[in-house]
Amino acid sequence: MRNPLTLAAVLAALCGSAALADGTVAPGDVKYEDGAVAVSLTGTPGDPANGPAVIDRKGGNCIACHQISAVNLPFPGEIGPPLDGAGSRWTEAELRGIVANAKMMFPDSMMPSFYKTEGYIRPGVAYTSKPPEGPLDPLLSAQQIEDVVAFLMTLKD
Amino acid sequence: MKRLHMALLAALVSASPVLADEEAELVINGDLHIVTRAPAAPHLEGHLDEVISGWVFRSDETQALQMDDFDNPGMVFVDRAMEVWNTVDGSEGKSCASCHNDPAESMKGIRAVYPKWVESAKEVRGIPAQVNDCRENRMGAKPWKYEGNEMAEMEALITLQSRGMTVDVAIDGPAQSTWERGKEIYYTRYGQLELSCANCHENNFGNMIRADHLSQGQINGFPAYRLKNTKLNTVHDRFKGCVRDTRGVPFKPGGAEFTALELYVASRGNGLMIEGPSVRN
Numbered sequence: 371m372r373n374p375l376t377l378a379a380v381l382a383a384l385c386g387s388a389a390l391a392d393g394t395v396a397p398g399d400v401k402y403e404d405g406a407v408a409v410s411l412t413g414t415p416g417d418p419a420n421g422p423a424v425i426d427r428k429g430g431n432c433i434a435c436h437q438i439s440a441v442n443l444p445f446p447g448e449i450g451p452p453l454d455g456a457g458s459r460w461t462e463a464e465l466r467g468i469v470a471n472a473k474m475m476f477p478d479s480m481m482p483s484f485y486k487t488e489g490y491i492r493p494g495v496a497y498t499s500k501p502p503e504g505p506l507d508p509l510l511s512a513q514q515i516e517d518v519v520a521f522l523m524t525l526k527d
Numbered sequence: 528m529k530r531l532h533m534a535l536l537a538a539l540v541s542a543s544p545v546l547a548d549e550e551a552e553l554v555i556n557g558d559l560h561i562v563t564r565a566p567a568a569p570h571l572e573g574h575l576d577e578v579i580s581g582w583v584f585r586s587d588e589t590q591a592l593q594m595d596d597f598d599n600p601g602m603v604f605v606d607r608a609m610e611v612w613n614t615v616d617g618s619e620g621k622s623c624a625s626c627h628n629d630p631a632e633s634m635k636g637i638r639a640v641y642p643k644w645v646e647s648a649k650e651v652r653g654i655p656a657q658v659n660d661c662r663e664n665r666m667g668a669k670p671w672k673y674e675g676n677e678m679a680e681m682e683a684l685i686t687l688q689s690r691g692m693t694v695d696v697a698i699d700g701p702a703q704s705t706w707e708r709g710k711e712i713y714y715t716r717y718g719q720l721e722l723s724c725a726n727c728h729e730n731n732f733g734n735m736i737r738a739d740h741l742s743q744g745q746i747n748g749f750p751a752y753r754l755k756n757t758k759l760n761t762v763h764d765r766f767k768g769c770v771r772d773t774r775g776v777p778f779k780p781g782g783a784e785f786t787a788l789e790l791y792v793a794s795r796g797n798g799l800m801i802e803g804p805s806v807r808n
Contacts, residue, residue, distance in 0.1 A: 446737070449735075482722075490719055492775045495774075499770075
């Protein structure tokens with residue numbers, strides 16, 4: 371059990387999710403329950419200090435659609451609701467589910483699915499207009515999702 | 528006045544982009560009154576009640592540029608196209624003027640009904656396809672790139688002859704299946720962000736997406752001079768940019784898909800007036 375690989379395998383067996391070698395849950399293996407995801411995608415706690423970077427343009431660009439008072443970024447969008455107080459409205463599992471794939475919680479949501487790699491129509495490589503040659507990476511990594519979820523949990527009313 | 532003060536105050540306090548006065552009226556050169564809001568066509572029932580020109584959503588400064596042809600940077604390119612109109616090109620020794628004389632007469636009303644079903648070609652065509660047909664088959668000249676500068680400028684010259692006329696593209700008869708295809712494209716969520724035209728331009732017009740004030744994505748103002756790239760931009764160029772922004776792979780400018788989408792989007796503007804060449808950011 372000192373071997374992290376074995377630990378991950380056991381965890382995966384316990385929670386019914388297949389884990390990658392480093393203990394990360396692959397996008398296709400995430401288990402949603404009523405839109406929520408109970409198990410950490412990395413097996414380790416997220417770092418809320420990285421949240422603002424994930425929220426910015428170079429990360430998930432959440433700020434394009436959401437206003438978040440706790441981060442000082444100009445021109446927040448108004449497509450989705452302001453995220454102030456999100457940590458009081460939702461549990462950690464719900465927030466993980468919403469960020470990983472919001473359409474599980476809100477069917478037909480305009481919010482992109484950040485932890486998904488398949489099922490797209492005419493996907494391109496980022497903003498290059500070019501079709502991908504191999505499999506796509508999810509919009510955010512498992513670690514980025516855990517970090518932004520940890521950050522959202524600090525946004526209390 | 529109250530509105531203005533509020534807007535100024537909001538701008539100072541939050542440093543957010545200054546939004547235009549949405550009640551402003553578009554009058555070009557002091558006498559051409561443009562309808563920028565109209566009841567939506569019957570086919571939009573359940574989707575939109577009112578159709579609104581993109582001009583309404585732009586800043587006061589950008590709006591003003593379109594209100595006087597001396598300030599509208601797009602007009603320089605119309606002058607340039609007028610020279611091309613009169614210039615012989617190709618193996619047949621002809622110019623546009625050889626067949627169509629004065630565009631003020633021969634091209635009047637064209638832009639308001641395009642794209643349309645062209646019986647001789649047995650397909651729906653936009654203006655650029657017709658221009659290239661003339662160039663290749665009547666003039667013996669090389670076709671222009673669909674979204675290139677020559678095409679955008681010539682389309683602007685043709686469009687100007689319909690400025691102030693009400694958009695009225697046909698969606699029935701032989702155009703119907705193309706229109707249906709365009710509608711399907713409009714509501715398809717493309718790219719890794721899985722966004723459809725409707726997500727942004729039907730469900731969220733009037734809202735900010737980061738620093739951009741979303742309009743209804745109407746095309747009655749095209750070709751559009753964009754301050755961003757300081758040239759005239761065609762409809763398909765804009766579609767290309769919007770699909771790219773979904774992290775998607777756009778369709779080919781001038782191809783069947785974007786032509787069908789153009790017909791559908793044009794039909795969403797039935798009731799508005801032709802404004803091109805417009806000015807946008």
